[in-house]
Amino acid sequence: MSLREVQEEVDKWVSQLKSGYWSQFEIMTRLSEEVGELAREVNHKYGQKKKKTAQEGSDIEEEIGDIIFTLACLANKEKIDLDECFKKAMNKCYGRDKDRFEKK
Amino acid sequence: MSLREVQEEVDKWVSQLKSGYWSQFEIMTRLSEEVGELAREVNHKYGQKKKKTAQEGSDIEEEIGDIIFTLACLANKEKIDLDECFKKAMNKCYGRDKDRFEKK
C-alpha cells in the first residue's frame, strides 16, 4: 500500500462522518492519545508493569496503525503529501544530520 | 512510495550506523520528541505563542516525516509490517468503532 493510498483511505472514511476532519488541536490531542497507547504496549512487552486483563487485545501493530491513521488525518486536513513528508525526513538523514550518528 | 519502501529506506539508513536500531524505550522517547516538535509547529501555526526566530525552518510537513521515520524504526525493530498496521486501523474503523462517530 502506498502513502498516497493511506491518505485516500482515511479521506474516504472521514468523508462519511458528520463531523468531518477535526481541528488541528483536536487531532494533536488524539495523536497524543494514540502515542500513549503505543507506549503502554511497549511498557507491557518490555517493561515491568503487569498487564491488566481488561486492556488485552490491542498490540504494538494496532497502535502503530492508529498513529499512521491520525497522521494521515492531519496531513489531509493540512493538504500535505505524506510522500513529501517522508522525503524530507530522509533528506535530513543524509544531509543535515549525516554526522550526528557514528557510522560503522 | 509504499509503506514497504518506507521501511526499506529506513533500514538502509540504520544499517550503516554503528549503533544499529535503538532499544524500544529509546525509540519511544524519540517518538515523544518528534511528536512534541509537530505539536510546536501546530501551536505556532494555529496557536497564540509567537515563534522564536531560532526555531524557524522546520514545519509541519517535516515533523510528520520524522514521526513516520520513527514509527518505521520501531516496526523494523519489532519485525512488524506497516501495511498490516494500517490495515488493522482501518478494520477497526469499519468494525469495532463503526458506531462511535455520527454519520452524515
Added chain:
Amino acid sequence: MSLREVQEEVDKWVSQLKSGYWSQFEIMTRLSEEVGELAREVNHKYGQKKKKTAQEGSDIEEEIGDIIFTLACLANKEKIDLDECFKKAMNKCYGRDKDRFEKK
C-alpha cells in the same frame, strides 16, 4: 502538600519495590502513556468520540495525578528538586518569554 512532600511520598513508594526506579527511558515511556491517558479523558470530555464503557472510572483529575507522580520519579532518579524546576519555569515566564504573549 508541598512539591518536596510529593517527591518524598513517591520515593517512599518506589523504595519498597524490587525494581527501584526505572531507567530514564522507561520513565519517559511511562510519561508518554500517562499523557496519552490524560489526552483520552480530554477527548472524551470535549471531543466527539463516545466513551467506551470499559474505560469509565478514570478522569482528568486522576490522570494529572499520574503525570505528577511520573515526573517526581524522574526528578528523584535525576536528584532534581521540583521546587527548582517550577522556579525556572516561572522565571522564564517573567523573563525570556515575557513578550511572547499579548498582555491585557
Added chain:
Amino acid sequence: MSLREVQEEVDKWVSQLKSGYWSQFEIMTRLSEEVGELAREVNHKYGQKKKKTAQEGSDIEEEIGDIIFTLACLANKEKIDLDECFKKAMNKCYGRDKDRFEKK
C-alpha cells in the same frame, strides 16, 4: 512550595494575559510540546544523538518545570485541585495497583 501555590502562581501569570487560559485542546498540544522537549533532553543526556549547539541552554530541570506549569494551567482551567490529583495517584499505588509491581 505547595501544589496550591503552584496553581496560584500560574493563575497570577495567566490572569495578566489577553488570551487568558487556552482551550483544553490547546493546553494538551502544549503539553505534548513540553513533554517532547523533556524527551529531547533525556535523549541528549542518555541517548546516542549529539546535541546541536543551537539547542543548548535548556535542561531536564527546566523542562520538568514547564510540564508542571502546563498541568497547572489545565488544572486551573478545569477547576481541579492538584493536591486532590496527587492524592488519587498515591491511593491507586497503595490500592488498585498494589500487586502490579514486585516488592522487595
